Amino acid sequence: MGKILVVDDSEMNRELLKEIFEEQWEVLEAKNGREAVDILDMDAGNIEIMFLDLLMPKLSGLDVLQYMKKAKIIDKIPVVVITGESSIETDVKAYEYGAADIIYKPFSPDVVI
Amino acid sequence: MTVKEMYGEIGGDYEDVLIRLKNDERIIKYLGFFLRDGSFEKLGRHLAQKNVEAAFREAHNLKGVSANLAFSNLTKVSSAITEMLRDGKDFEGACESYPQLSAEYKKTVEGINMMLG
Numbered sequence: 001m002g003k004i005l006v007v008d009d010s011e012m013n014r015e016l017l018k019e020i021f022e023e024q025w026e027v028l029e030a031k032n033g034r035e036a037v038d039i040l041d042m043d044a045g046n047i048e049i050m051f052l053d054l055l056m057p058k059l060s061g062l063d064v065l066q067y068m069k070k071a072k073i074i075d076k077i078p079v080v081v082i083t084g085e086s087s088i089e090t091d092v093k094a095y096e097y098g099a100a101d102i103i104y105k106p107f108s109p110d111v112v113i
Numbered sequence: 114m115t116v117k118e119m120y121g122e123i124g125g126d127y128e129d130v131l132i133r134l135k136n137d138e139r140i141i142k143y144l145g146f147f148l149r150d151g152s153f154e155k156l157g158r159h160l161a162q163k164n165v166e167a168a169f170r171e172a173h174n175l176k177g178v179s180a181n182l183a184f185s186n187l188t189k190v191s192s193a194i195t196e197m198l199r200d201g202k203d204f205e206g207a208c209e210s211y212p213q214l215s216a217e218y219k220k221t222v223e224g225i226n227m228m229l230g
Binding site: 010011015055057084085106107108 | 132133143146147149150170173174176177178180181
């Protein structure tokens with residue numbers, strides 16, 4: 001079973017995403033950017049896609065994207081940013097840092113799929 | 114009290130949440146997540162400690178979980194406080210608005226608890 005990584009400091013948001021994918025994928029969860037980096041360090045080769053919140057404690061989503069770029073894994077794992085921040089500046093930064101797509105909260109599961 | 118009636122009482126948008134969560138069973142599941150969330154309490158603590166960045170994150174989180182459940186009134190107030198706290202723009206304004214947020218949050222929680230019985 002392939003793996004998906006969900007990174008969000010909101011338990012509700014992690015569960016909303018987990019529900020969508022858990023029948024077909026193993027869903028890994030991280031509460032913040034630091035946990036996400038720890039999971040990527042161990043298991044990046046098995047993660048097929050990542051859903052990433054931007055505003056988090058310890059390490060932000062943009063910091064995680066920068067880490068993935070430095071570690072040369074940003075091209076190997078598509079990152080979908082899921083954010084409540086709708087600003088052009090944030091969008092541009094996310095894409096510049098390597099995000100594959102952006103979805104805005106509150107999201108509908110149909111949009112995520 | 115039905116879920117729909119509860120939404121009417123607390124100033125939420127039942128039709129909106131139903132589009133995203135599909136049925137009352139799932140709405141009730143995520144109401145549980147809302148009650149456990151903790152962002153409101155953390156926001157109050159961070160405002161009292163004048164920790165602007167942490168307060169901003171918690172206001173943003175509260176806005177997010179409220180919007181997920183289409184709690185329109187609560188989303189509106191928490192969104193306003195989020196913007197006041199962004200980059201420390203208006204910390205005093207955020208503190209002044211906190212009682213209004215608190216009233217809206219308590220109304221929402223009471224409505225949920227009454228519905229859940």
